[in-house]
Amino acid sequence: DRAALLYLSAAARGRTLLWNTTNSNPCSWRGVTCDTTINRVTELRLPGYGLSGEMPLNSIGNLSELRTLSLRRNSLSGFLPSDLGSCTELRILNLESNNFSGAIPSNFFNLNNLLRVSFSGNRFSGEISDGFNNLTMLKILYLENNNFSGSLPDLKNLSQLNQFNVSFNRLSGSIPSSLGKFLAPSFLGNSLCGPAGSLGPCPTNNPTNQSDKLSSGAIAGIVIGSVIGLFLVLLVLFMLLRICRSEKSFRQVNVSPVRLPENQLLSSHSTIVAENHDIENVVSSRKDTKGIVRGKVCDDRTDGMVFFGESFELFSLEDLLMASAEVLGKGFFGTTYKAYLDRNVEVVVKRLKNVCVSEKEFRRKVEELGAIGHGNLVPVRAYYYGRDEKLIVYDSMPTSLSAVLHGEKVSKEALTWVIRSRIAQGVATGLEYLHSLGPKVTHGNIKSSNILLTEYYDAYVSEFGIAQLISSISNAKMTGYCAPEVTDTRNVSQEADIYSFGTILLELLTGKNPNSVINEEGIDLPKWVKSIVKERWTIQVFDPELIRLQNSEEQMVSLLHLAISCTSHHPERRPPMADITRRIKEMFR
Numbered sequence: 082d083r084a085a086l087l088y089l090s091a092a093a094r095g096r097t098l099l100w101n102t103t104n105s106n107p108c109s110w111r112g113v114t115c116d117t118t119i120n121r122v123t124e125l126r127l128p129g130y131g132l133s134g135e136m137p138l139n140s141i142g143n144l145s146e147l148r149t150l151s152l153r154r155n156s157l158s159g160f161l162p163s164d165l166g167s168c169t170e171l172r173i174l175n176l177e178s179n180n181f182s183g184a185i186p187s188n189f190f191n192l193n194n195l196l197r198v199s200f201s202g203n204r205f206s207g208e209i210s211d212g213f214n215n216l217t218m219l220k221i222l223y224l225e226n227n228n229f230s231g232s233l234p235d236l237k238n239l240s241q242l243n244q245f246n247v248s249f250n251r252l253s254g255s256i257p258s259s260l261g262k263f264l265a266p267s268f269l270g271n272s273l274c275g276p277a278g279s280l281g282p283c284p285t286n287n288p289t290n291q292s293d294k295l296s297s298g299a300i301a302g303i304v305i306g307s308v309i310g311l312f313l314v315l316l317v318l319f320m321l322l323r324i325c326r327s328e329k330s331f332r333q334v335n336v337s338p339v340r341l342p343e344n345q346l347l348s349s350h351s352t353i354v355a356e357n358h359d360i361e362n363v364v365s366s367r368k369d370t371k372g373i374v375r376g377k378v379c380d381d382r383t384d385g386m387v388f389f390g391e392s393f394e395l396f397s398l399e400d401l402l403m404a405s406a407e408v409l410g411k412g413f414f415g416t417t418y419k420a421y422l423d424r425n426v427e428v429v430v431k432r433l434k435n436v437c438v439s440e441k442e443f444r445r446k447v448e449e450l451g452a453i454g455h456g457n458l459v460p461v462r463a464y465y466y467g468r469d470e471k472l473i474v475y476d477s478m479p480t481s482l483s484a485v486l487h488g489e490k491v492s493k494e495a496l497t498w499v500i501r502s503r504i505a506q507g508v509a510t511g512l513e514y515l516h517s518l519g520p521k522v523t524h525g526n527i528k529s530s531n532i533l534l535t536e537y538y539d540a541y542v543s544e545f546g547i548a549q550l551i552s553s554i555s556n557a558k559m560t561g562y563c564a565p566e567v568t569d570t571r572n573v574s575q576e577a578d579i580y581s582f583g584t585i586l587l588e589l590l591t592g593k594n595p596n597s598v599i600n601e602e603g604i605d606l607p608k609w610v611k612s613i614v615k616e617r618w619t620i621q622v623f624d625p626e627l628i629r630l631q632n633s634e635e636q637m638v639s640l641l642h643l644a645i646s647c648t649s650h651h652p653e654r655r656p657p658m659a660d661i662t663r664r665i666k667e668m669f670r
């Protein structure tokens with residue numbers, strides 16, 4: 082392996098020259114990772130290393146245990162060496178943004194362990210081989226911005242393919258049905274037609290009847306004309322978008338986007354960020370009976386980002402910092418941004434403040450959170466720990482319970498009783514799972530802005546476990562969700578979570594914001610509800626919108642009683658989450 086790397090380094094000049102070749106063990110060279118049990122190189126990541134020249138035979142091809150090869154953003158040229166086909170363990174191959182040319186060698190299609198391939202932004206030419214059908218594990222295939230020509234092969238064996246792009250090549254003909262699930266942007270900049278949305282249908286030819294033939298010819302002309310017209314418009318729009326993005330001036334958001342505070346990070350990590358920002362890695366995940374335990378994907382400590390779960394969306398710390406971002410809000414725990422990355426990927430980045438645990442503890446804790454996966458919990462995608470910055474990256478969700486209940490722009494009409502009861506069930510199921518992981522596992526900050534919703538109102542609980550990383554909040558009692566016994570917000574019990582969950586139920590039932598109800602006399606939402614129920618005016622607690630829209634009083638009263646027992650002043654009287662979930666499910670059966 083050492084000889085192969087030296088050979089590569091001699092041929093492809095660039096920062097590999099910085100390799101300390103006097104050290105006989107290549108595993109310590111920058112960008113090289115080894116499996117020490119077999120003493121072989123398994124990863125080679127040299128992104129943006131200024132490499133140029135050709136990749137010779139007997140270099141990469143001799144690294145037969147290689148699993149990840151990333152040479153993106155260099156200036157490598159020439160043909161792909163044919164012995165790349167010897168790297169049969171390869172899972173991830175990223176040659177994006179180089180000057181490789183010629184056809185893809187036929188023995189490349191021996192690499193049937195490949196999960197992710199990116200050849201985008203090169204000068205590859207020739208037909209896209211149907212040999213790709215041999216790569217049956219492939220999930221991602223990016224071939225955009227090359228010179229591929231001919232028709233698209235039917236990639237019917239690639240059942241796991243979920244990201245695909247061949248835009249801006251010289252392809253023609255119809256899009257095979259196996260690729261019909263991908264949208265028009267994956268095919269733009271070619272002469273393709275077919276099922277991909279706005280590309281329009283392919284022209285048909287019917288030679289049976291002369292007069293028909295003439296009129297269908299005319300129709301075909303009109304269709305082709307319109308398709309070309311539409312295509313040109315889309316092309317111009319797409320190019321404009323690309324130019325805008327490359328100028329890093331994303332302006333699609335309604336509020337003014339701001340850039341993530343790059344300078345602070347770069348000031349303390351400038352060389353690290355510049356030298357190594359490659360993060361893609363192999364995924365390992367396994368299912369457990371109730372939820373999903375998600376493997377740590379990448380621990381690229383030189384870059385600093387640590388990824389979890391099926392994080393195939395590629396972004397590095399640099400991508401994150403360079404992305405345009407919209408401030409979603411500032412909470413006790415820090416500022417939350419939505420970052421707009423390439424390929425329409427959006428993520429939410431929480432920039433934590435007042436972190437009060439050691440680096441070791443922070444990493445241990447967040448890695449525990451990253452391993453948690455459940456259909457009602459927002460997954461942690463990645464994190465970053467730096468001296469000045471601590472970031473946690475989440476999936477971006479369309480909205481939150483707090484926005485739909487109390488937001489200015491939304492109408493509560495959509496929030497029918499059925500929807501509210503589904504939200505209650507979803508949140509309860511997520512929390513029950515969290516609590517089932519151990520008696521000390523808690524959320525710590527349940528409130529409606531941390532209950533996120535899909536466009537179909539499926540509920541996901543977010544930000545579990547973060548409270549334990551942050552200094553205790555002295556005015557915590559001022560949040561309307563906090564249980565009366567909580568004195569240290571870092572050390573919230575499961576019973577305190579249940580109190581906060583009960584307050585969420587009351588919020589769903591009353592439509593009132595627990596943070597606004599609280600007043601100087603300490604009257605909070607649970608106290609207000611209990612006082613009204615005591616006076617037997619129960620009906621008056623319900624959101625008038627609910628009363629107006631439906632007649633589900635019996636269920637509403639049952640849920641109200643459950644909410645009241647969850648918000649009992651005495652922690653020991655609050656039912657456990659498993660009972661709560663069961664009772665809610667019974668109510669709505």
Ligand SMILES: Nc1ncnc2c1ncn2[C@@H]1O[C@H](COP(=O)(O)OP(=O)(O)OP(=O)(O)O)[C@@H](O)[C@H]1O
Nearest residue numbers: 409410411412413414417429475476477478481530
């Ligand atoms: N993953 C996400 N997707 C979409 N919106 C989110 C996501 N995470 C948070 N938000 C929204 O961003 C806004 C700001 O969130 P943030 O967590 O900073 O504030 P908070 O929830 O009010 O306070 P805290 O810091 O105590 O959690 C909230 O409206 C929240 O609903």
